[in-house]
Amino acid sequence: MIVVNQVADRPLPDLLAGLFDQIREQPLRQVLESHGLDGLRPSHLRVVAGVDESGLSITELAQRLGMTKQGCGQFVAALTGSGHLEVATDPADRRVRTVSLTRRGRALVAEIHQRLSAFEDQLARRIGPDRYASFRADLAALSSAPDSDV
Amino acid sequence: MIVVNQVADRPLPDLLAGLFDQIREQPLRQVLESHGLDGLRPSHLRVVAGVDESGLSITELAQRLGMTKQGCGQFVAALTGSGHLEVATDPADRRVRTVSLTRRGRALVAEIHQRLSAFEDQLARRIGPDRYASFRADLAALSSAPDSDV
């Protein structure tokens, strides 16, 4: 009896982790290396990429990223130190610290998107563009828990 | 102007993380709760599920899980303490500690697979079984880095 499908039933979490690890080890690592960002790590890239052009508060950014404002504040502090973010006190509400991108930060975010996009192009080449488009659409549909119907 | 596609271009890592989080928060959490495993965490489930019926060494298990033998040994120690794994010194090579499942461990692994399978059934219902089958096949194809052609 020949065992053909040794990997057919690999658990779903392992499959997701496998692709996730490729993203960290390839495009995200390339971004850090090409910018010479020794003090920053892949998780910082996710934070900086969550800051939009108009700027937002730490609390808003934390909600967008699904983490606590304390954790978010730690990453913002590091990215401020590296010159990619800047914070300013909101004059209308002096509790709020508004986070925005510096010029360096904008360049970093642009490269993150570009490298991720190039990586996705490679994925599309591996299984074909049509199948990749379906794959991504289905993943997007499954990526957030469904609304519990009211 | 109506904004329709606010999430159309969510980054791929965020999509993967979204589904991964659902797995941790739903089936894996249910396994831990239904067994009353207060001291164990989702990551322990991945380790115990990596032990097959025939048993294997710590080093082999670590390679299978993609972690160091030290890290693997820590999880094995916890799972031995909880009664799901047992270790025995290999008489043929007294350096080797062979890890195997206890009866409790086998029941735990069975429930992990069952809960994960039920969760995947829910996913399939959300987008349709055919699309889910394609999605999973494509994910499996992309989950490991491609062989660099020789």
Place this chain on the structure above:
DNA sequence: CCTCTTTCGGAAAGTTGCTTTCCCAATGAC
């Protein structure tokens, strides 16, 4: 105004899931 509650944000410590470094004991190679 003056309290009362809420909200923004952070400091400090703790937690999870590991890795790195260093080491010993057992094995295999010669």
Place this chain on the structure above:
DNA sequence: GTCATTGGGAAAGCAACTTTCCGAAAGAGG
């Protein structure tokens, strides 16, 4: 009988956070 290799672990360190606690500012109600 030496030498290098391998299996495994102890101890410390690290990454990516959370939890707890707190203060300062803002808004709500009288």
